[in-house]
Amino acid sequence: MENESKIALLLILPSLIGVAIFYYYPVAQTVIFSLFRMKDTQDWLASPFVGLGNYVTVLTDPHFLYAVFFTLYFMGVSIFLEFWIGLGMALAAFWVPSKMRGIVLVFIVLPWAVPPIMEGLIWKLLLNGNVGLISQGLVTLGLFKSPPLFLESPPLAQLTVMAADAWKMSSIMAILLLAGLATIDKEILDAAKVDGARTWYRFWKITLPMISPMIMVALLFRMMDALRLFDLIYAMTGGGPGTVTYTLSLWAYTYYVDYVEYGYGSAYAMVVFLAVLLISFLYVTRLSKHLRFKGEIK
Amino acid sequence: MTSRRVRRLEYLALSIVVTALIGIFTLTPIYWLVVMSLQPFTVSGIIFPFQYYPLHPTLNNYFTIIGGSYAFLIPLRNSIIVSSSVMALALTIAPLSAYAIARLRFKYKVQSLFLLMIGGMVPAIVTIAPTYVLLRAVGLVPSLLAMIIPNVFYSQPLCVFLLTTYFCALPFELEDAAKMDGYTPLQTFWRVILPISTPGLFSAGIFSFLGSYGEFMLASVVTEGYMNVATVPIGVLRFSQSVGLQWTRVSAAIMLSLIPVIVIVLVFQKWVIRGLSAGSVKY
Numbered sequence: 117m118e119n120e121s122k123i124a125l126l127l128i129l130p131s132l133i134g135v136a137i138f139y140y141y142p143v144a145q146t147v148i149f150s151l152f153r154m155k156d157t158q159d160w161l162a163s164p165f166v167g168l169g170n171y172v173t174v175l176t177d178p179h180f181l182y183a184v185f186f187t188l189y190f191m192g193v194s195i196f197l198e199f200w201i202g203l204g205m206a207l208a209a210f211w212v213p214s215k216m217r218g219i220v221l222v223f224i225v226l227p228w229a230v231p232p233i234m235e236g237l238i239w240k241l242l243l244n245g246n247v248g249l250i251s252q253g254l255v256t257l258g259l260f261k262s263p264p265l266f267l268e269s270p271p272l273a274q275l276t277v278m279a280a281d282a283w284k285m286s287s288i289m290a291i292l293l294l295a296g297l298a299t300i301d302k303e304i305l306d307a308a309k310v311d312g313a314r315t316w317y318r319f320w321k322i323t324l325p326m327i328s329p330m331i332m333v334a335l336l337f338r339m340m341d342a343l344r345l346f347d348l349i350y351a352m353t354g355g356g357p358g359t360v361t362y363t364l365s366l367w368a369y370t371y372y373v374d375y376v377e378y379g380y381g382s383a384y385a386m387v388v389f390l391a392v393l394l395i396s397f398l399y400v401t402r403l404s405k406h407l408r409f410k411g412e413i414k
Numbered sequence: 415m416t417s418r419r420v421r422r423l424e425y426l427a428l429s430i431v432v433t434a435l436i437g438i439f440t441l442t443p444i445y446w447l448v449v450m451s452l453q454p455f456t457v458s459g460i461i462f463p464f465q466y467y468p469l470h471p472t473l474n475n476y477f478t479i480i481g482g483s484y485a486f487l488i489p490l491r492n493s494i495i496v497s498s499s500v501m502a503l504a505l506t507i508a509p510l511s512a513y514a515i516a517r518l519r520f521k522y523k524v525q526s527l528f529l530l531m532i533g534g535m536v537p538a539i540v541t542i543a544p545t546y547v548l549l550r551a552v553g554l555v556p557s558l559l560a561m562i563i564p565n566v567f568y569s570q571p572l573c574v575f576l577l578t579t580y581f582c583a584l585p586f587e588l589e590d591a592a593k594m595d596g597y598t599p600l601q602t603f604w605r606v607i608l609p610i611s612t613p614g615l616f617s618a619g620i621f622s623f624l625g626s627y628g629e630f631m632l633a634s635v636v637t638e639g640y641m642n643v644a645t646v647p648i649g650v651l652r653f654s655q656s657v658g659l660q661w662t663r664v665s666a667a668i669m670l671s672l673i674p675v676i677v678i679v680l681v682f683q684k685w686v687i688r689g690l691s692a693g694s695v696k697y
Contacts, residue, residue, distance in 0.1 A: 231628025
């Protein structure tokens with residue numbers, strides 16, 4: 117079997133090396149960057165070493181604290197919306213006649229496939245005071261005298277980006293939960309029906325508990341995404357109005373690209389990384405439980 | 415009519431209503447994009463009176479952005495080159511690793527998969543600065559290769575994971591039979607496993623294509639503002655920033671850049687959904 121091990125190693129090497137270069141090496145380099153007072157990336161060796169100085173500056177920056185608050189606020193509201201909308205769509209896709217399921221699934225998947233930069237611009241268009249369908253629609257319906265300032269009023273802008281995120285990400289939630297629903301043994305539900313359990317009771321006491329492992333995976337997955345949120349905000353509000361929709365990733369990007377302060381940018385990026393790392397460990401261990409391997413040598 | 419038939423009709427009607435509601439929720443933004451892109455261009459950007467569907471539809475916005483100084487076909491071409499190359503290269507490398515992890519005997523196979531997957535969870539914001547420095551040092555900035563090479567490996571964790579789950583599900587008797595015929599592991603992979611794995615390869619290919627098609631953060635850095643190497647997300651964003659209120663043209667640009675994505679989803683929906691439900695998808 118010695119030979120098989122060698123072949124296996126050879127086969128797996130291209131992916132591993134590439135991932136090492138484009139994922140792991142940058143992490144190490146970012147850690148190093150974050151310890152220097154860097155104006156440009158060209159010569160970090162020549163930059164003054166500041167130890168954890170950048171982290172101290174970043175962690176005590178009110179912008180940082182507000183970005184943490186906003187990221188958590190975003191995570192809470194958008195994942196709440198996505199979970200219930202996604203669950204609704206998954207149950208609907210599960211419930212309709214199988215001939216219609218294909219159409220429902222196409223409807224569900226389309227928003228997921230829209231790249232986030234385009235999504236941000238599309239929502240900007242929908243909410244535009246002059247030509248936006250939603251803005252003008254609300255006025256036509258008589259709910260508002262003039263179009264609401266969706267992206268100009270700070271509290272409203274925060275909620276607006278969460279709703280926009282929910283439009284796209286409810287899709288993935290629905291698909292994941294649908295995969296969970298498909299694993300439920302129909303006989304259990306039928307038995308409960310025979311026993312006289314009402315629809316609502318069956319949903320809360322049987323369906324939801326049975327798909328709870330999938331719910332956990334879906335929620336962890338969405339939390340990771342929300343933590344590194346960038347594209348949607350960048351295209352939709354650019355962090356504004358003021359800085360109320362700035363996320364941690366957007367601050368890091370601003371420091372990299374606009375101020376060319378790689379040290380601060382890296383410190384911001386590392387905070388995002390550590391938060392995501394924590395959740396991804398939970399996530400990967402959960403996922404790997406579902407895999408069976410052949411010839412595993414422990 | 416029997417009550418059973420009434421109930422069947424009720425079920426059918428309700429199903430149609432539910433399907434329509436989901437359709438309205440997910441398609442309205444795209445409907446509005448199409449409507450705006452078909453509206454005649456106005457300098458002020460305002461369409462008066464407000465119309466819920468185009469009264470005088472025209473394709474002029476599309477012609478304007480394709481031709482003349484906008485040359486929007488360039489980012490579209492670049493994106494298609496980048497994403498197709500990424501897909502081709504990712505599909506060359508990923509099945510090898512997935513096969514080794516799923517079907518061969520060796521130490522540390524779980525650890526290898528872990529290493530790949532944890533890597534895939536590194537947020538883009540952590541990778542862009544060092545990657546830019548690295549690519550600049552080897553003289554690849556700005557170029558399409560500076561997006562192709564990193565994206566091939568950005569897609570590896572997901573592709574390897576999808577293919578590993580796929581290969582794991584194949585019956586193990588396949589190898590036993592191949593071994594009887596005297597096949598080496600590589601021959602088994604090439605002649606036995608790959609030919610029956612097209613669904614898995616499809617999913618992995620689609621995700622690597624879509625992932626690199628929408629990638630913005632790295633692309634925005636390595637293109638350094640040169641529009642001749644810009645991909646679609648950059649092209650659309652810069653275009654919308656430079657023309658401001660010209661929403662009819664911006665809508666046409668967004669719509670053009672969404673066409674490849676929509677075609678892929680419609681044509682390959684089965685594989686997209688299968689891949690998505692295999693879990694762990696980032697985009």
